Amino acid sequence: MEFFDINVLREQYGYLAIGAIYTLGLTSLSMLFGISIGIIISQGRMTKNIFIRSISSVYVDVMRGIPLLILLIWFFYGLPMLIDYSFSPLFAGVACLSLKYSGYLAETFRAGIQAIEKGQSEASFSLGFSKLQNLRRIVIPQAFRIVIPPIGNSFVSMLQDSSMVMIVGIWELMKRGNSLANSTLKPFEIYTAVGAFYLIMAISASRINRYLERRLKLVR
Amino acid sequence: MTDAFLAGILMTLKVSALSMLLAIAIGLPLAFLRMSKRFIPREAGVIYIEISRGIPILVLIFWVYYGIPIITGFAMSGFISGVVAMTLKYAGYLAEIFRAGIEAIKTGQKEAAFSLGFSKAQTMRRIVLPQAFRIIIPPTGSAFVGALQDSALVSIIGVNDLMRQAQLAVAYLYRPFEVYTAVAVLYLAMTISFTKINDYIERKKMVIE
Amino acid sequence: MTEGKIEVPMIKVEDLYKSFGDLEVLKGIDMEVKKGEVICIIGASGSGKSTFLKCLNYLEEPDSGNIYIDGELMGRRKRRDGKMVKAHAKDVYRMRAEMGMVFQLFNLWPHRSVLENVTEALITVRKIKKSNAIKTAEHFLDKVGLIDKMDEKPAFLSGGQQQRVAIARALAMRPKIMMFDEATSALDPQLVGEVLEVMEELAKEGMTMVVVTHEMGFARHVGDRVVFIDEGVIEEENTPEGIFTNSKNPRTKEFLSKVLHA
Numbered sequence: 165m166e167f168f169d170i171n172v173l174r175e176q177y178g179y180l181a182i183g184a185i186y187t188l189g190l191t192s193l194s195m196l197f198g199i200s201i202g203i204i205i206s207q208g209r210m211t212k213n214i215f216i217r218s219i220s221s222v223y224v225d226v227m228r229g230i231p232l233l234i235l236l237i238w239f240f241y242g243l244p245m246l247i248d249y250s251f252s253p254l255f256a257g258v259a260c261l262s263l264k265y266s267g268y269l270a271e272t273f274r275a276g277i278q279a280i281e282k283g284q285s286e287a288s289f290s291l292g293f294s295k296l297q298n299l300r301r302i303v304i305p306q307a308f309r310i311v312i313p314p315i316g317n318s319f320v321s322m323l324q325d326s327s328m329v330m331i332v333g334i335w336e337l338m339k340r341g342n343s344l345a346n347s348t349l350k351p352f353e354i355y356t357a358v359g360a361f362y363l364i365m366a367i368s369a370s371r372i373n374r375y376l377e378r379r380l381k382l383v384r
Numbered sequence: 385m386t387d388a389f390l391a392g393i394l395m396t397l398k399v400s401a402l403s404m405l406l407a408i409a410i411g412l413p414l415a416f417l418r419m420s421k422r423f424i425p426r427e428a429g430v431i432y433i434e435i436s437r438g439i440p441i442l443v444l445i446f447w448v449y450y451g452i453p454i455i456t457g458f459a460m461s462g463f464i465s466g467v468v469a470m471t472l473k474y475a476g477y478l479a480e481i482f483r484a485g486i487e488a489i490k491t492g493q494k495e496a497a498f499s500l501g502f503s504k505a506q507t508m509r510r511i512v513l514p515q516a517f518r519i520i521i522p523p524t525g526s527a528f529v530g531a532l533q534d535s536a537l538v539s540i541i542g543v544n545d546l547m548r549q550a551q552l553a554v555a556y557l558y559r560p561f562e563v564y565t566a567v568a569v570l571y572l573a574m575t576i577s578f579t580k581i582n583d584y585i586e587r588k589k590m591v592i593e
Numbered sequence: 594m595t596e597g598k599i600e601v602p603m604i605k606v607e608d609l610y611k612s613f614g615d616l617e618v619l620k621g622i623d624m625e626v627k628k629g630e631v632i633c634i635i636g637a638s639g640s641g642k643s644t645f646l647k648c649l650n651y652l653e654e655p656d657s658g659n660i661y662i663d664g665e666l667m668g669r670r671k672r673r674d675g676k677m678v679k680a681h682a683k684d685v686y687r688m689r690a691e692m693g694m695v696f697q698l699f700n701l702w703p704h705r706s707v708l709e710n711v712t713e714a715l716i717t718v719r720k721i722k723k724s725n726a727i728k729t730a731e732h733f734l735d736k737v738g739l740i741d742k743m744d745e746k747p748a749f750l751s752g753g754q755q756q757r758v759a760i761a762r763a764l765a766m767r768p769k770i771m772m773f774d775e776a777t778s779a780l781d782p783q784l785v786g787e788v789l790e791v792m793e794e795l796a797k798e799g800m801t802m803v804v805v806t807h808e809m810g811f812a813r814h815v816g817d818r819v820v821f822i823d824e825g826v827i828e829e830e831n832t833p834e835g836i837f838t839n840s841k842n843p844r845t846k847e848f849l850s851k852v853l854h855a
Contacts, residue, residue, distance in 0.1 A: 168455075229575035231533035233547060234568050241554075242564035286652055287700035287759075291714035291766060292690025294682065301717055306704050324440035328537070338442060345450060352451035359439045359447060366438030 172350050173357050179344065180354075183337035184361045190257060190329065190336055191322050197262035198322075199315065202269030209274050220270070227267025232328050235260045240332040257329035265322055269315065276311035277303055309380045316373025320366050327362070337361055385553070392549030393570065399463070399538055399545060400531045403470035407531075408524075410471065411478030418483055429479070436476030441534050444469040449541045466538030470531060477527060485520035486512060518589050525582030529575050536571070546570060601664040603628045603770060603801045604649065609658035611644055618644045619655070620825035626770075631802045633812035633833075636822040637848060642805045643697075645822065646774050649803070650692045651685055662688055663769055690718050693763030697775040699755045701747040701762070707734065708743035711762045719766070733761040737791050753784030760791055771795060773804040809853060813837055821845050 208220030240256040251259070280303045288298040330339035341358035345351040418429030449465035452458070460468070489512045497507040539547035550567040554560045604626035611619040618641045626632050634642050647653040649660060651668045660667040667688055670680045701710050711730035715721045721729070734740045737757040739750075747755050756776060763771060773792065777785040789811050796802055796815050806812060812819050812833060819836040821829045821844075829842045840846055 225576055225579070226572060229529070229533075229572045229579065230568055231536040231547075231571055233533075233536040233539075234550075234564065234571055237550075238561075238564040238568055242561040245559075245561040281700075283696060283698050283700040284702055286647075287694075287696060287702070287762075288714075289652055290650055290689060290692070290694035290696075291763070292686045292718040293714065294686050297717050301713065302702055320438075324438075327440040327442045330442075331540075338440070341443070342446070345446070350454070351446065352454050355443055355447040355451045359443045362440055362443060363435060363438040367434065370438075 168356075169350055169353050172348050172353055176344055176348070176354070177357070180337060180340055180357060180361060183335065183340035184365065186334070186336040187323065187326050187338075187362075188365065190254075190261070190334070191319065191326050194258050194261035194265065194326070195315075195319055195322060197258065198265035198269050198318075201262060201266035203273055205266060205270035206273035206277070209270060210277070224267045224270050227264050228271075230264070232260065232264050232325050233331065235264060236328060236332055253329075253333040256332045257326075257334045261322060261326060261329070264325075265318055268318055272311055272314045272318070273307070276307040276314075279310055280306050312380060313373060313377045316369065316376065320369045320373070323365055323369060324362060388549050388552070389546065389567075389570070392544060392546035393574070395543065395545040396532065396535050396547075396574075399466055399470070399535045399543065400528065403467050403474060403535070404528050404531050406467070406471040407474035407478050407527075410475040412482055414475055414479035415482035415486065418479060419486070433476040433479055436473050437480075439473070441469060441473050442537050442540075444473055445537055445541060448472075462538060462541040462543040465541060466535070466543055470534060470538075473534075474527060474531060478524065481520050481523045481527065482516070484523075485516040488519055489515050521589065522582055522586040525578065525585070529578050529582070532575055532578070533571070600628070602626060602661075603630070603663055604803065605659075605661040606649075607659040607661075609645070609648060609660065610656045611641075611648060611653060612656055618825055619648070622658070622822075622825075622827060624820070624827070624830075626801060626803060628769075628801050629799045630817045631796045631800075631804065631815055632818050632820060633816035634803065634805045634820045634822060635807070635809070635812060635836075635848075635852075636828075640822045641825045642822050643774050646694075646772050646803065646805055649770075649772060650689050650694060652694075662692065686718070690714070690766055691769050693766060693768035693771045695756070695759050695763055695771070695773045695776045697779050699747075699752070699759045699779075701755055701759055703747055706744050706746055707739065707750070707758050710747065710758060711765050714762065714766055729765050730761070733765045734758070736764070737761045738787075751784060752780045753787045756780065756784075756788045757791055760788070760795075764795075770801045770803065773802065773806065775805050775807065777806070777808055807852065809837070809849075821848065823848065 205220050205223055208216050209224065211217055211220075236256065239260050240251060240253070244250045284302055285298050288302050293301070326336060327338035329336060330342060333339070337358060341354050345354040348354065414429055414432065417425045418433060420426045420429070445466060448469045449460065449462065452465075453460065493511055493515075494507050497511050502510070535545060536547040539545050539551065542548070546567060550563055553563045557563060602625045604624065606622055606624040609619050609622040610617070622641075622645060624632075634645070636642050644653055648655045649662070649667070651660075654668065659669075665688065666680075668680050668685060669677050670684070672678050701707075702713065705713060708727065708730055711734060712723070712726040715726035715729060716723055731740060731743065734743055737760055739754060739757055739761065742750060742754065742758075747758065750758065760776075776792070777788050780788065785808070789808060792802070792804070792811070793815050804811070804816070814833075816833050819831060819833050820827055821836060821842075823844055829836060829840060829845045831840070836845060837849065840849070
């Protein structure tokens, strides 16, 4: 038996590549939702209202503590039993990725906003700014620069965790690899290729992230 | 039934803890490799770390469990494959944590030690590592919590961890919502308690300093 | 009935109390500041001076007591049923805009240029057109002597320059009152003078000022009244001569001897 059958890869390269594109799209969409939810939750974490603050804290603890696999299976196989409604695999996949990462992103946003010294907001308030005006004009423009690198890292993480959504039947890169490995009986070659695809995506995303980080530092 | 779940929890803890210990054992030398002044060891470290941080753990698990046996003719159990995959992945992750911790100890302290006649090894052992240790505890704790969550994936290759017990229970009871909710709560109990303990240790260490 | 109308004090503080957790910082402060007066507040660190200042514009919320700015109650309002409740946020913002504050650490916004720091509030709070805001900003930057730095970012200015920009930023809103929270304490000694000069100029022009300071020379020379706060209460209040030369109060004398021999 050959050590490494490169031919099977030559044939199936395109099939996997499309899966990679699905993975990218899936991850990007989930990041957008995750960021939106994360911003809201981070506000909840910083509010004066104890009730809202506690709920937000619990949300963050749960999302950061629950295995994505169980969230996916619970959402796709368990929840429908309770509410008598089935979700499409795509919906379930995006929802679970978004929810899980919204927990991490909420903490990222909170840290970013709190990193802006209190004094600057005091100056704004002393001039008559409203809380919203201060956020929009003073805090967020600066917090934005701090927050971009961690968001980039979350994106890279999510790219990899997205492999788990194969379990609910989305035909992204991992599921295609799995199906191919079973049909061609060449798991070593196939999973090596799958790994390579993920690696290329992860490294590219990291490079872009580091570039952004440097660009943002210069503008200051 | 509770026996089964307890066995599952135990297996989850076993897989996570074993992987973490092995990852630490590999990660520390890897960190030093990464910090080496010589090109080859350093680049080798960089390459390993970049690869391990770019490949999903699920891919690693399948690659080890399905792929390696085909080319080596040597089959490994789900447990061993899972531990190997997790170790390989987390070693890179931890290596970066260790590196950051060690590099955080300011050169001034090392210079003071050298000026007093310490060797490099003595400086590392008596001055740098004891302090770096305190810095790396919290992120390592977080990594363990991550490992606990990733360990659920080994259920896919047949390891009888908590996740697999859940699926067996569902097949038996036909109540997916209740079972999966209960198992989710069990996982959360583990991860949240470890996280709180980790936070507590972090706070206590800050007070000591 | 009387010859002139009774003039409402610019600032009136009644029985102000403020605690942070268990720590009681202000223990019943009463004060009146007339229009055009320059009040200098002196005292040891931790005596409550900064907290007092921040209560005036409600950056800190007092636990009890009343604060009237130009006759208007600050931070609270009387509901129709007579109960005292928190003021509407926009009233607080409006009143704050009429009061200028200069901070010990300048608190300029690093991502904005000097000019933008001064125009920002005019545009965002007063909703003034950008071109008019720039004209106003340039006027006040010129007044503090920094017109040539207007396109620089604050990080490139010295401490004294940054503080003068901060003063211009506050003045551009044309406030009724200017408050200075240890405005020169964070400056190198040779930079203190340029800032005190600007403050003295303001005083001469008739601005109502409340100045928390360690600069006893300034308090003596420019202040109309000096207030010594110790451990959350006003220990003594008098003219500069009354405090610095003729004080009979032992605590005042102890504080002054420590500070003036430093």
